[in-house]
Amino acid sequence: MQHTSLDPSPTAFPSIDDRERYSRQILFPGIGEEGQRRLREAHVGIVGCGATGAAAASLLARAGVGTLTLIDRDFVEPSNLQRQVLFDESDALEALPKAEAARRKIAQFNSGVQVRSHVSDLVPENIAALLGDAPLILDATDNFETRYLINDFAVEQGRPWIYAAAIGAYAATMNILPRPASGADAAWEPTACLACLFPKPPSGPVETCDTSGILSTAVNLAASLQVTETLKFLTGQPERMRRSLISFDLWTSERSEIGAAKPRTGCTVCGQRSFTHLEGADRPHITLCGRNSVQIHEHHRPVDFAAMRDRLTPHGQVRFNNLLLRFERAPHTLTLFADGRAIIQGTTDVTVARSLYARFIGN
Numbered sequence: 453m454q455h456t457s458l459d460p461s462p463t464a465f466p467s468i469d470d471r472e473r474y475s476r477q478i479l480f481p482g483i484g485e486e487g488q489r490r491l492r493e494a495h496v497g498i499v500g501c502g503a504t505g506a507a508a509a510s511l512l513a514r515a516g517v518g519t520l521t522l523i524d525r526d527f528v529e530p531s532n533l534q535r536q537v538l539f540d541e542s543d544a545l546e547a548l549p550k551a552e553a554a555r556r557k558i559a560q561f562n563s564g565v566q567v568r569s570h571v572s573d574l575v576p577e578n579i580a581a582l583l584g585d586a587p588l589i590l591d592a593t594d595n596f597e598t599r600y601l602i603n604d605f606a607v608e609q610g611r612p613w614i615y616a617a618a619i620g621a622y623a624a625t626m627n628i629l630p631r632p633a634s635g636a637d638a639a640w641e642p643t644a645c646l647a648c649l650f651p652k653p654p655s656g657p658v659e660t661c662d663t664s665g666i667l668s669t670a671v672n673l674a675a676s677l678q679v680t681e682t683l684k685f686l687t688g689q690p691e692r693m694r695r696s697l698i699s700f701d702l703w704t705s706e707r708s709e710i711g712a713a714k715p716r717t718g719c720t721v722c723g724q725r726s727f728t729h730l731e732g733a734d735r736p737h738i739t740l741c742g743r744n745s746v747q748i749h750e751h752h753r754p755v756d757f758a759a760m761r762d763r764l765t766p767h768g769q770v771r772f773n774n775l776l777l778r779f780e781r782a783p784h785t786l787t788l789f790a791d792g793r794a795i796i797q798g799t800t801d802v803t804v805a806r807s808l809y810a811r812f813i814g815n
């Protein structure tokens with residue numbers, strides 16, 4: 453059959469011209485042609501691909517940042533759809549890992565961005581490998597344990613990172629520009645690090661979006677502030693970056709700012725260079741995810757999903773793809789990742805979760 457010019461053949465859709473795609477951003481004086489070229493060469497590591505991480509990844513990919521490394525340990529659930537902008541209903545129904553769902557979605561709106569997705573829990577043993585050579589790290593995690601780990605790694609390496617948090621209607625963020633590890637002159641004046649302001653992680657119960665709720669607007673504000681600072685850094689304008697911890701409550705319109713322009717004398721991390729979180733001291737093997745679930749990552753071994761399905765089928769309902777296996781046995785759902793890590797839903801009792809893991813997955 454003859455093709456006419458109206459046929460929707462693949463060649464009818466030429467690739468999108470970058471000059472046109474980024475034209476409005478190039479018009480902005482803070483970016484310009486040179487800034488846009490720098491963004492294409494840039495690489496940003498994002499730790500966490502939940503609400504804040506998905507919003508930040510979407511903004512950076514649309515802005516034309518050439519390479520993104522996305523690290524996330526979790527999978528998409530229906531309760532994420534209210535605020536996690538890169539995921540849709542089919543991702544939640546499939547329980548697709550967030551890092552992979554984000555990679556697929558970004559490819560649909562900017563195929564020029566290289567996305568390295570890691571379905572993994574960021575821990576001291578893998579932080580250097582997973583973040584690779586990303587010169588800037590964005591915090592989009594939901595827990596202080598990981599933030600202090602990022603702070604140790606970033607200060608040790610002399611790499612900038614940007615803290616961001618959102619809970620309820622509240623959003624907070626802070627730029628951390630450490631001294632270069634080599635002792636060479638930095639392109640920036642060093643700021644305070646996370647431990648300069650807060651020497652110890654908060655103790656006792658911490659509010660999470662699973663206990664206190666969250667507005668998607670708070671997430672998007674945190675991500676917008678974080679990504680704007682990222683654009684300043686990537687276009688070679690670190691002197692324009694804010695040097696304070698800033699927070700907003702969108703519901704009450706309260707705003708606060710704490711100066712963080714200089715490192716605190718005597719800070720154990722950036723002053724004494726003691727990196728206890730990076731060394732993994734006292735790190736628990738089991739992490740509570742905040743919702744009605746427990747994560748177990750004691751066994752760092754690859755899993756054969758087909759063999760595991762055969763083993764689990766007599767005991768409950770099993771589904772798997774190449775990224776994860778879901779085993780449902782009321783009232784619990786066990787989600788097993790390829791590295792042997794599991795999230796057990798339906799309990800907050802670590803002993804129950806451990807015993808389910810030992811019984812069904814083994815040691």
Ligand SMILES: [Zn+2]
Pocket residue numbers: 644645646647648649715716719720721722723
């Ligand atoms: Zn410090």
